[in-house]
Amino acid sequence: MGNHIHPTEFKISKADRRKRLNQNPKLIWFTGLSGSGKSTIANAVEARLFEKGHMTFSMDGDNIRTGLCKDLGFSDQDRVENIRRIGEVAKLMLDAGLVVISSFISPFKSERKLVAELVEEENFIEVFVDCPLEVCEQRDVKGLYKKARAGVIKSFTGIDSPYEKPENPAVHIYSDQEELQESVNKVIEFVLKKIAD
Ligand SMILES: Nc1ncnc2c1ncn2[C@@H]1O[C@H](COP(=O)(O)OS(=O)(=O)O)[C@@H](OP(=O)(O)O)[C@H]1O
């Protein structure tokens, strides 16, 4: 099927959009356990970037798993497909010139690497929200750990489904030891240079 696809050359290029929006599009990729603080930090980071005049867009389970990926569950295979689709959407948004912020557990190294390659490594900023399982479980923001321990939810990340930690993240957050503002500042300091370059 792919053989019969003939790409159109669009008149407006990535460079045109970059110039119009006055920013370098980047993908800020938050990864970490459920309850580690991805959404909380991502939300504050987006607000700061937007305040500074950048055009941003955030993706998380709320706007992806209820729509584009609503046919997917939490088996390894479905998580891989979830991240693959998110990577493709992020790529389109980067082409549109946006600073894209994503908050998904994204537990597998290989999938995160695939996304980085898809959007080109230089555009991929991996932010590891590191938080011990015990702390996430204690927070239990959505009551899901309790359900996972009770066996009501199967294949829960950190309980009976793996999380592979990033080895060399661009930004390493320790959300059990840092104040929210400190974590946000670390991300902002790293990304602002890249976006404004
Ligand atoms: N089995 C299982 N394992 C992990 N998480 C689960 C599960 N079932 C539901 N949830 C809720 O779904 C959110 C994670 O979805 P993601 O799309 O980020 O997951 S993944 O990247 O595809 O692994 C996750 O949200 P966050 O807490 O924001 O991380 C959970 O609220």
Ligand SMILES: Nc1ncnc2c1ncn2[C@@H]1O[C@H](COP(=O)(O)OP(=O)(O)O)[C@@H](O)[C@H]1O
């Ligand atoms: N330094 C911190 N950074 C982020 N969240 C924190 C921090 N300290 C405590 N929290 C709390 O931890 C919880 C994290 O939840 P959430 O952001 O929904 O995580 P995730 O998106 O990874 O599932 C929130 O209730 C938040 O207030």
